[in-house]
Amino acid sequence: MADAIGQVLSLAVGVAISPVPIIAVVLMLATPRGRVNGPAFLAGWLLGLAVVGTIVLVASNGAGATDSDATPATWVSWLKIVLGVLLVLVAVRQWRGRPQAGEAGTLPKWMQAVDTFTPGRAVAMGVALSAINPKNLLLTVGAAAAIAQADVSTGDEVVALAVFVVIGTLGPGAPVLISWFMGSRSREILDGLKAWMGMHNAAIMAVLCLVIGARLAGDGISGLGS
Template sequence: MGEAIGQSLATAVGVALSPVPIIAVILMLTTPRARSNGPAFLGGWILGLAAVGTVVLLVAGPSATSGEEPATWVGWLKLALGALLLLVAVRQFRGRPRHGAEAAMPAWMNTIDHFGTGKSLAMGAALSGANPKNLLLAVAGASAIAQTGIPGGEQAAAYAIFAVVGSLGVAAPLVLYFALGKRSASMLAELKDWMAQHNAVIMAVLCLVIGAKLIGDALTLLG
C-alpha cells in the first residue's frame, strides 16, 4: 500500500492546493451561516473525491495490471491525462491577470451569502468531483493507485489517504476559523486575496509539474 500512497501523493497535494475551493470556503466563513455551510462544503468536497475514486477503482482496478506489471492502457491513460494537464497549465498561465489588474473570480462566488447547507455541500462536491481541473487530478491519483495491483481493500485505504491529503487545503481555513474565531478573520482575508490574485499561476504550475510527471510515468510504462 505504501507504493500506492507514494504514487498518488503528489497528485493529492495538487488537489489540496487548488485555490478556487479554498477561496470559496473562506468566503463561506464570512457569512452568518459559517458554522453550518463551511463543514457542509468540506463534506461535499470529500464526497466528490470519494465518488471519483470509487468509479475509477471499480472500473480500472481489476484490469489495471497484467501479471505483475501495469497494463498498457494505464500508460496511455497517464499520457492522455498528462497532456490534458499541460493544456490546462498553458490556458491558466495565458489567462493570468496582467500586472496591476484584479483577478476575475467565478460569478457564483457573489451569491455565497445566500447559500444554505445543501447548496454548500453540492458546491463542494461539484468543485472536487466535476470541476475539470480537479477531476483530472483525482482520476490521475486513483489510476496511480489502481496500477499498483494491490488488493481492493488496500486500494480503497490508499485512496482514502489521497482524499484526506486532497482535502487539507479546504479543511485548513475551517480549522483556523473554529480554533481562533474572530481572530482568524484578517488571516483568512489575506489568504483569500493572495490566492485570488495568484490563482492562475498556482494552477498553471501545479498542472505543469503533475502533467510532466504523468507523461514521464507514461513513457516509462510504454517504453
Template structure:
C-alpha cells in the same frame, strides 16, 4: 501484510502523493470555503462544504481506481493504464498553458461571477457546490482520474486500495478542512486571516494552478511512458 505488500502500498501512495498535493492546493475550493466561512452562518456552512468536498474527491478517485483495478485484473492493464495516464498528463499540460496565458494582471484579478453568491449559501447548497467543484471542474477531475488510475493499477488487494484512496482523499481535502477547523475553534481571530488569504488566492490563483498542472502533467506522462516501456 508481507514486506512486499507494504512496499507496494507505499509505492502506490508515493505515486499519488504529488497529485493529492496539487488537488489540495487548487485555489477555487480554498477560496470558496473562505467565502462560506466569512458568511453570517460561518462554521455550519463551512462544515457542510467540507463534507461535500470529501465526498466529491472520494467519489472521483474511488470510481477510477475501481475501473483501473478491473482493467488490471483483465490482463490488459499495463498498456491501457499507461496510455490513459499519458493522455491525462497531456490534457493537464494543455490546461496549464491555457491557464497561464489567460492569467489576469494583479490589478485585474477578480472572482468569477458565480462565486459572488457563495457567501449567501445554505449548508445544503454549500455541500452541493463543494461536490460539483470536485467532480465537474475539468482540472480537478483530470487530477482525480490520474490518481484513481494510479491507485487501481497498483494491483493491491481491496483493503490496501481503499486505504491508499482514503489517505489520498484526506490529504487532498486538508486545505479545506484546516480553515474550517480553525474558524470553528477561533472565529474572530480567523476572520482577518481568511480575508488576507482570499485576496492572495484571487490574485495568484491562475499562476498557482498553472504550475501545479504543469508539474503533475509531466509526472503522469513520465509514469505512463515508463509503464509502456
C-alpha cells in the same frame, strides 16, 4: 500499500492546493451560516473525491490495470500520458489567462452569492468543485488509476484512496480549522489568504498543472518502456 500511497501523494497535493475552493470556503465562513456551510462544503468535497475515485478504481480493476506478470497494463500508461497532456494544456490556458501587471484577479461570479447559500447548496458546490472541476477530475482519475496499477490488495487500495481524499481536502479544510480554533482572530489571516490566492489563482493553477501533468506523462512513458 506504500507504493500505492506514494503514487498518489503529489496528485493529492495538487487537488488540495486549489485556490477557488479555498477562497469559496473563506467567503462562506464570513457569512451568518458560515459555521454550518463551511463544514457542509467540506462534506461535499470529500464525497465528490471519494465517489469519483471509487468509480475509477473499480473500473480500472475490472479492466485489468496490471498484466499477468504484475507489470503496468499498456492502457493505464496511455491513460497517464493523455491525462498529463490534458493537464499541461490546462496549465497553458491558465497561464495565458492570468491577470497582467496592475490587473485584479478574476473569480467566478457565483462567489458573489455565497451569503445566500443553504447547507444543501454548500454540499452541492463542494461536490461540483471536487468531482466536476476539470483539473481535480483529471487528478482524481490519475490517482485512482495509479492505485489500481500498484497491484495491491483491496484493503490497501481503500487505504490509499482514503489518503488521497484526506490530503486532497487539507486545502479547503484549512480555513475551517483556522476559523474553529482561532475564532475572531482568524479573520485577518483568512482575508489575507483570500486576497493572495485571488491575485495569484491563475499562476498557482498553471504551475501545479504543468508539474503534475509532466509527472503523469513521464510515468506513462516509463510504463510503456517497461
